[in-house]
Amino acid sequence: MGRVRNWQIGREMSYWYPEARPRRQFAAVFDTNKCISCQTCTVACKTTWTSGKGQEYMLWNNVETKPYGFYPMAWDLKLLERLGPQTWADGVYEGRTLFEAAEAGERVLGWRPEAIDYAHPNVGEDDCAGGAVERGAEYAVPHDRWFFYLARICNHCTYPACLASCPRASIYKRPEDGIVLIDQERCRGYQECVKACPYKKVFYNPMTGTSEKCIACFPKFEQGLQPQCFVNCIGKIRFAGHVSTPEHAREDNPIDWLVHVKKVALPLYPQWGLEPNVYYVPPIHVPRRFLRQMFGPGVDAAIETYRGAADDPDLAALFCLFGATERVVPRWKRTGDVVIGLEEDGTEIVRVPVREPVFIRRAFDAARQVVRTNTP
Amino acid sequence: MRSRSGRIFALVVLAGGCGGAPPPESATEVVAVRRPTLAGDPAAADWAALPTHRAALLLQDVVEPRLLAPSTPEVRVKAMTDGARLAFRLEWSDATTNDLPDTGRFSDACAVQLPATTAPDVPAPQMGEAGRPVEIAYWRASWQAVVDGRPDAITAIHPGAAVDHYPFEAASLPPGSPEQQAMAKRYAPARALGNPMAGPRAKPVEDLVSEGPSTLRPAGETRSDGRGVRTAGGWAVVVVRPMPAAVGSDARTQVAFAVWDGERREVGARKMRTGWVPLLVEGPR
Numbered sequence: 001m002g003r004v005r006n007w008q009i010g011r012e013m014s015y016w017y018p019e020a021r022p023r024r025q026f027a028a029v030f031d032t033n034k035c036i037s038c039q040t041c042t043v044a045c046k047t048t049w050t051s052g053k054g055q056e057y058m059l060w061n062n063v064e065t066k067p068y069g070f071y072p073m074a075w076d077l078k079l080l081e082r083l084g085p086q087t088w089a090d091g092v093y094e095g096r097t098l099f100e101a102a103e104a105g106e107r108v109l110g111w112r113p114e115a116i117d118y119a120h121p122n123v124g125e126d127d128c129a130g131g132a133v134e135r136g137a138e139y140a141v142p143h144d145r146w147f148f149y150l151a152r153i154c155n156h157c158t159y160p161a162c163l164a165s166c167p168r169a170s171i172y173k174r175p176e177d178g179i180v181l182i183d184q185e186r187c188r189g190y191q192e193c194v195k196a197c198p199y200k201k202v203f204y205n206p207m208t209g210t211s212e213k214c215i216a217c218f219p220k221f222e223q224g225l226q227p228q229c230f231v232n233c234i235g236k237i238r239f240a241g242h243v244s245t246p247e248h249a250r251e252d253n254p255i256d257w258l259v260h261v262k263k264v265a266l267p268l269y270p271q272w273g274l275e276p277n278v279y280y281v282p283p284i285h286v287p288r289r290f291l292r293q294m295f296g297p298g299v300d301a302a303i304e305t306y307r308g309a310a311d312d313p314d315l316a317a318l319f320c321l322f323g324a325t326e327r328v329v330p331r332w333k334r335t336g337d338v339v340i341g342l343e344e345d346g347t348e349i350v351r352v353p354v355r356e357p358v359f360i361r362r363a364f365d366a367a368r369q370v371v372r373t374n375t376p
Numbered sequence: 377m378r379s380r381s382g383r384i385f386a387l388v389v390l391a392g393g394c395g396g397a398p399p400p401e402s403a404t405e406v407v408a409v410r411r412p413t414l415a416g417d418p419a420a421a422d423w424a425a426l427p428t429h430r431a432a433l434l435l436q437d438v439v440e441p442r443l444l445a446p447s448t449p450e451v452r453v454k455a456m457t458d459g460a461r462l463a464f465r466l467e468w469s470d471a472t473t474n475d476l477p478d479t480g481r482f483s484d485a486c487a488v489q490l491p492a493t494t495a496p497d498v499p500a501p502q503m504g505e506a507g508r509p510v511e512i513a514y515w516r517a518s519w520q521a522v523v524d525g526r527p528d529a530i531t532a533i534h535p536g537a538a539v540d541h542y543p544f545e546a547a548s549l550p551p552g553s554p555e556q557q558a559m560a561k562r563y564a565p566a567r568a569l570g571n572p573m574a575g576p577r578a579k580p581v582e583d584l585v586s587e588g589p590s591t592l593r594p595a596g597e598t599r600s601d602g603r604g605v606r607t608a609g610g611w612a613v614v615v616v617r618p619m620p621a622a623v624g625s626d627a628r629t630q631v632a633f634a635v636w637d638g639e640r641r642e643v644g645a646r647k648m649r650t651g652w653v654p655l656l657v658e659g660p661r
Contacts, residue, residue: 051543054530105440105443105444167441188644206476209566210571
C-alpha cells in the first residue's frame with residue numbers, strides 16, 4: 001500500500017501501488033449543459049468496438065438521465081450507500097476514499113453487478129416524473145422536477161480501482177498517455193475489476209471469459225485524433241486532450257485552462273479517490289446539493305463561471321473549439337472573435353468564429369416565386 | 377516407503393472394514409495406485425476400491441483478495457497412475473451447479489497442484505515461489521459444459537437474448553470460410569491474442585504454471601485432460617496429467633488441491649485450498 005497525492009481531494013491518500021503518474025494524461029471535458037442524450041456517442045462506440053459475441057450488452061460509452069437513469073442499475077447510489085455520508089472541509093476531503101474504506105480481505109470498496117443490472121440502460125429516460133403519474137409519468141418523486149444527461153466513458157483514472165483490484169496485474173496504465181487498458185492476453189476473468197470500478201466501466205465478456213473496457217480509442221489518440229464518441233457528438237459537448245497536475249497547468253492547454261484555471265469542469269465523484277480524468281461542466285439547473293455530491297465542492301463556483309461565459313470572451317471562445325475538429329487540440333488562443341486550435345508546435349489546426357454570422361432570409365423568394373418553409 | 381504406506385492402509389481397512397466394506401482411507405497421504413490403464417470417467421468402477429484421502433480445505437486468507445467465509449470443508453481424493461500419467465479423482469459436496477459464465481456469476485472449479493521438481497525443500501503451497509514453480513491442472517464446470525456440447529452462443533447463457541447481427545456473420549462471408557473465421561477472431565480480442573480463457577475449448581482442463589501469487593500463467597500446452605460430473609450432492613472430477621518430469625516409480629512428492637464454489641462467487645484467489653499433502657506414486661508391482 002502506497003501513499004499518493006490526489007489533487008482532486010486536496011490531500012494524500014492510500015493506494016495499492018506507489019504514485020506513478022504517466023508522462024501525459026488523457027483527459028476530457030464534457031459540457032453536460034449541451035448534451036441532448038441523442039446517444040450518437042453510444043452508437044459510435046458500439047459500432048466501432050463492441051459488436052462481438054459476449055459484447056452485446058456492453059456500452060463502453062453511455063448517456064444516462066440523472067437522477068434516475070443508470071447503467072448498470074444504481075451504480076453510483078449503491079456505492080454511495082455503502083460508503084456512507086462523508087464530508088469536505090475547505091476543498092479538502094475529510095472522508096474515506098474507496099481505497100481507504102476497503103473491507104477486510106479487499107483492496108477496494110466495491111460491489112458486484114449482475115447481468116440483470118445491465119438490462120435497463122436508462123430507466124426514467126426523459127421522464128420528468130414529479131407526481132403526474134395519472135397523466136403519463138412513469139413514477140412520482142417527492143421533489144421538484146429536474147433531470148440532466150450524464151454522458152459517461154471510462155475515466156482513465158490516475159488511481160484506477162480496476163487496476164488496483166486485479167490480483168493478476170492484468171490491467172495497466174500506459175506511461176505515455178495514462179490510458180488504462182486490460183491485457184486481453186493475461187486477463188483470466190476474475191471480475192475483480194468489474195466489482196472495484198466505481199463507475200462500472202469494466203465489463204465481463206462471458207464468451208471470451210475476460211473483462212473488457214473503454215480504450216479511449218487509443219489507435220486514434222496515438223495519431224492525434226479524438227475518440228469516436230467525441231467526434232460523432234451531435235451536441236459538440238466533448239473535448240479530448242491531456243490534463244496536467246495543478247502545479248504544471250498551462251494556460252494554453254485547453255483542458256488545463258478549463259479544469260485548473262477557470263475551474264469550470266469538475267471530476268465525477270472525486271471523493272471516491274480515483275482522480276478520474278473526465279471533467280464535467282455541471283448542469284446549471286440542478287439542485288446544488290445533488291451536484292455537490294456528484295462533482296464535489298467546486299460546483300457552485302463552476303456554475304457561476306459558466307453562467308458568466310457570455311461576458312468572458314475567452315471562455316465563450318474555448319467552448320467553440322468543442323467538436324470543431326477531429327484532431328486533438330493541445331494548444332489554443334483567441335484572436336478577437338476567433339478561437340484558434342494549435343498543434344504543440346504552433347501549427348494551426350482549426351479556427352472558429354466565436355459568434356456565427358446571422359443571415360436573415362425572407363420567407364418569400366421573389367426570384368422563384370415560392371414561400372420558403374423552415375423545417376426543424 | 378511403499379511398505380510403510382501399505383501398513384497404514386491395512387490398519388485403516390481393518391479398523392473400518394468389518395461392517396460392509398467401506399472404501400479404504402489413507403489418512404496421511406494421497407496414494408497414486410498403480411494400474412495398467414487409467415480411469416478417465418469419475419463414475420468408473422475402477423475408482424471404487426482405491427483409498428480415499430480426505431483433505432481438509434482451508435480458507436485462502438493469505439493474499440488479497442481473500443476468502444473470509446469458509447465454504448467447502450473438504451475434498452475427497454483418490455489417485456492412480458499408469459507410470460506415465462497421474463489421475464486424480466476429486467469429489468466434494470456442492471448443493472448447486474454453477475457452470476454458466478456471466479457478469480457476477482462464477483463457475484464451480486477445482487485444481488490439482490504439484491511442484492515442478494521433486495526436492496525435499498518444496499516451494500510454498502500458495503501458488504509456488506519465484507524460481508520454484510508449481511504446475512497446476514485446473515478444471516472448470518463451465519468449460520465442461522462447453523465440452524459436453526453447450527453452444528458457443530450468447531443464447532446458451534441468456535436464452536431470451538436477441539441479436540440483430542454480428543459483422544463477422546455478414547451474408548458476404550461464407551460461414552466457416554477462412555475470411556469469416558479470421559474476422560470472427562478480430563471481434564474476440566482475447567481469442568485473437570491466444571488467451572486460452574477465450575477458447576475454442578476442446579478440454580475442460582487447463583495446464584498452468586505459477587511462481588507465487590499473481591504470477592499464474594498458461595503452460596505452453598495443455599497436456600492434461602479431465603472430466604467432471606455431478607454426483608448426488610456435488611461434483612466428482614477426474615484430472616489426468618502427465619507424470620511430473622522428476623517423479624519416477626515408487627517416488628514421493630507433494631500435491632495440493634483447491635476448490636471453488638461458484639454459488640458463493642469464489643474465483644481466482646477467493647478459494648478453499650489445502651497445503652501440501654504427501655503423494656506416493658506407486659511403481660510397478
